[in-house]
Amino acid sequence: MSAVPGDEPVIEARGLRKEFVVRVPAGRFRRTRRRVTAVDGIDLTVRRGEMVGYIGPNGAGKSTTLKMLTGVLMPSSGEVRVCGLPPVARRTQLALRIGVVFGQRSQLWWDLPLRDSFALLRHIYRVPAAAHAARLRRCRELLDLDDFLDVPVRQLSLGQRMRGELTAALLHGPEVLFLDEPTIGLDVVSKQAVRAFLAELGRSGETTLLLTTHDLADIERLCHRLVVIDHGRVVHDGSIGALHARYGSRRLVVAELDEPLTTPPVLAGAPLLRTEADGRRLVFACESATASAVVARLAGLVALRDIAVVEPDIEDVVARIYRNAASEGGADPAQGCSITRTAKVPGASASYRWGTSPGNVT
Amino acid sequence: MADRLGVLPAYWALLRGQARSQVSYRTSFLVDLVGNVGATVFDVATVLVLFRLTRTLGGFPRAEAMVMVGLSAAAFATADLAVGNIERLRQYVRTGLLDAVLVRPLGALPQLLLMDLPLRKASRALFGVAVLVAAVLTAGIDWTPARVGLVVLAPVCGVVFFASIFVTTAALSFWWIDSGEVGSAFTYGGRDFTTYPVTVYSGWFRAVFAYVLGFGFVAYYPALALLGRADPLGLPVWAGWAAPAVALPAVLVAALAWRVGVRHYRSTGS
Numbered sequence: 001m002s003a004v005p006g007d008e009p010v011i012e013a014r015g016l017r018k019e020f021v022v023r024v025p026a027g028r029f030r031r032t033r034r035r036v037t038a039v040d041g042i043d044l045t046v047r048r049g050e051m052v053g054y055i056g057p058n059g060a061g062k063s064t065t066l067k068m069l070t071g072v073l074m075p076s077s078g079e080v081r082v083c084g085l086p087p088v089a090r091r092t093q094l095a096l097r098i099g100v101v102f103g104q105r106s107q108l109w110w111d112l113p114l115r116d117s118f119a120l121l122r123h124i125y126r127v128p129a130a131a132h133a134a135r136l137r138r139c140r141e142l143l144d145l146d147d148f149l150d151v152p153v154r155q156l157s158l159g160q161r162m163r164g165e166l167t168a169a170l171l172h173g174p175e176v177l178f179l180d181e182p183t184i185g186l187d188v189v190s191k192q193a194v195r196a197f198l199a200e201l202g203r204s205g206e207t208t209l210l211l212t213t214h215d216l217a218d219i220e221r222l223c224h225r226l227v228v229i230d231h232g233r234v235v236h237d238g239s240i241g242a243l244h245a246r247y248g249s250r251r252l253v254v255a256e257l258d259e260p261l262t263t264p265p266v267l268a269g270a271p272l273l274r275t276e277a278d279g280r281r282l283v284f285a286c287e288s289a290t291a292s293a294v295v296a297r298l299a300g301l302v303a304l305r306d307i308a309v310v311e312p313d314i315e316d317v318v319a320r321i322y323r324n325a326a327s328e329g330g331a332d333p334a335q336g337c338s339i340t341r342t343a344k345v346p347g348a349s350a351s352y353r354w355g356t357s358p359g360n361v362t
Numbered sequence: 363m364a365d366r367l368g369v370l371p372a373y374w375a376l377l378r379g380q381a382r383s384q385v386s387y388r389t390s391f392l393v394d395l396v397g398n399v400g401a402t403v404f405d406v407a408t409v410l411v412l413f414r415l416t417r418t419l420g421g422f423p424r425a426e427a428m429v430m431v432g433l434s435a436a437a438f439a440t441a442d443l444a445v446g447n448i449e450r451l452r453q454y455v456r457t458g459l460l461d462a463v464l465v466r467p468l469g470a471l472p473q474l475l476l477m478d479l480p481l482r483k484a485s486r487a488l489f490g491v492a493v494l495v496a497a498v499l500t501a502g503i504d505w506t507p508a509r510v511g512l513v514v515l516a517p518v519c520g521v522v523f524f525a526s527i528f529v530t531t532a533a534l535s536f537w538w539i540d541s542g543e544v545g546s547a548f549t550y551g552g553r554d555f556t557t558y559p560v561t562v563y564s565g566w567f568r569a570v571f572a573y574v575l576g577f578g579f580v581a582y583y584p585a586l587a588l589l590g591r592a593d594p595l596g597l598p599v600w601a602g603w604a605a606p607a608v609a610l611p612a613v614l615v616a617a618l619a620w621r622v623g624v625r626h627y628r629s630t631g632s
Contacts, residue, residue, distance in 0.1 A: 120376070122375075
């Protein structure tokens with residue numbers, strides 16, 4: 001390991017485990033104790049400036065991990081260091097160096113305007129007035145807070161409140177920002193505002209970001225690195241590209257034809273996945289052939305009205321990981337890009353990107 | 363130490379935030395402020411009504427019994443104002459407030475107390491102190507410097523004692539979710555116990571509450587020392603000064619219960 005600042009781990013967890021004891025009724029009066037493992041040996045290293053998406057189905061252990069990293073919960077076993085500190089033992093020192101946004105629980109004063117909450121937080125975090133003012137000014141610009149800065153928090157919309165929460169978590173200039181479901185329940189405009197803000201925050205490379213989400217569009221927009229957990233274990237840790245490669249997701253070429261074809265063309269390296277719209281729309285999957293090669297060959301064979309290249313759908317891949325993990329089976333690349341939604345991804349929005357590059361169409 | 367003092371403005375900010383929040387509902391706050399006196403007025407009125415039926419209570423005439431009532435009311439109402447809302451710990455856990463305060467650079471207990479300080483109970487504490495002042499002025503106390511000291515020290519120790527009981531019983535709910543009723547037996551039961559002269563109770567009940575748990579040293583023994591009366595139960599005069607010796611262990615027990623309780627919460631997360 002070199003000593004480059006960017007290489008310094010900000011979050012380091014080894015064999016992190018958390019067990020809960022739950023009491024379940026057994027018979028009329030007796031209750032038996034049962035051990036439930038929420039987090040089952042997680043290894044995680046996050047370096048300064050990284051933006052990491054931490055995802056998994058409900059009950060996979062995402063929030064529990066976050067609570068252990070922020071010092072709220074004590075791990076059952078394993079090693080954790082955040083900013084070089086053990087989170088529970090040095091909770092108050094660590095709190096000065098991290099920012100936390102738990103989607104469901106507020107850091108703001110319900111009955112006070114945001115302006116007052118921010119002023120109180122300055123004292124709680126002992127932030128010098130000038131630094132506080134500078135950070136607040138930046139957040140006001142980027143998050144458009146000015147319209148509702150003087151409205152009591154209880155009267156704010158969810159989107160406005162979330163923008164307030166983000167500001168509250170950043171006013172003391174944290175090195176790491178932990179976000180638990182930052183876009184849950186937000187409308188499209190607010191989601192975009194929050195994502196754009198976080199992207200901007202990540203660009204500077206000073207703040208490390210770890211976010212859990214059910215909305216995979218958050219991840220596609222923000223995170224280069226994706227950690228997928230299921231049943232308390234890490235099932236994937238890597239880039240989104242690596243995820244697609246590993247699970248065999250393919251780009252699709254969707255061709256709209258002028259006239260329906262009775263015998264569709266056969267292209268090497270790109271099997272026909274399905275025919276839609278009475279044969280007017282053909283969907284090919286790019287296996288060994290590149291998208292541009294498929295487009296070029298199609299253009300030579302048939303009269304095209306329109307053509308589109310569809311990026312592999314991350315949500316689909318993740319849904320398959322969850323299913324595979326649940327059935328304890330390996331990944332099955334032959335499944336391809338079946339368009340499925342799973343109940344395990346509530347609140348997920350369709351995240352297709354219809355990208356047609358004009359250069360490919362002749 | 364410098365770091366410890368450095369957090370004082372932070373706690374002050376929490377207190378200001380709470381004050382501003384409550385005053386933001388101006389009318390409701392004033393109504394609550396007035397309405398809240400009720401409970402304490404009722405406690406005191408109960409004793410006054412009793413004296414319409416009897417000339418002495420446990421061997422004490424009204425003027426002397428009222429000193430005990432005043433000490434008890436002032437101490438309990440002030441403790442209730444300062445830490446009484448910790449009874450809502452279960453709500454703090456459910457709403458996530460406990461998690462929210464654990465990610466801030468301050469102690470969890472002072473934050474919870476300051477963020478939910480029931481300022482509308484201030485009227486009760488004021489009424490309790492007023493009863494105490496009126497009682498000691500009309501009881502015909504032979505004032506000496508030591509007694510002037512005691513009339514301040516005793517209620518302060520009483521506040522600390524009751525506050526410790528509030529925190530200890532609240533901390534129990536980290537283990538037993540439904541410990542609320544058991545806790546009330548000690549907090550509100552203890553308050554009722556201290557309102558009357560210890561001599562009205564008897565047997566194991568008196569032994570446990572007055573001496574084992576220490577409630578006898580909150581109002582009864584300090585009142586005896588102020589009035590210059592010998593204890594019918596035979597304890598020497600210095601028992602009236604034993605309040606700090608009872609308050610200190612109570613604080614230690616409360617601090618321990620809270621620490622262990624929070625650790626238990628953090629290891630169970632429930």
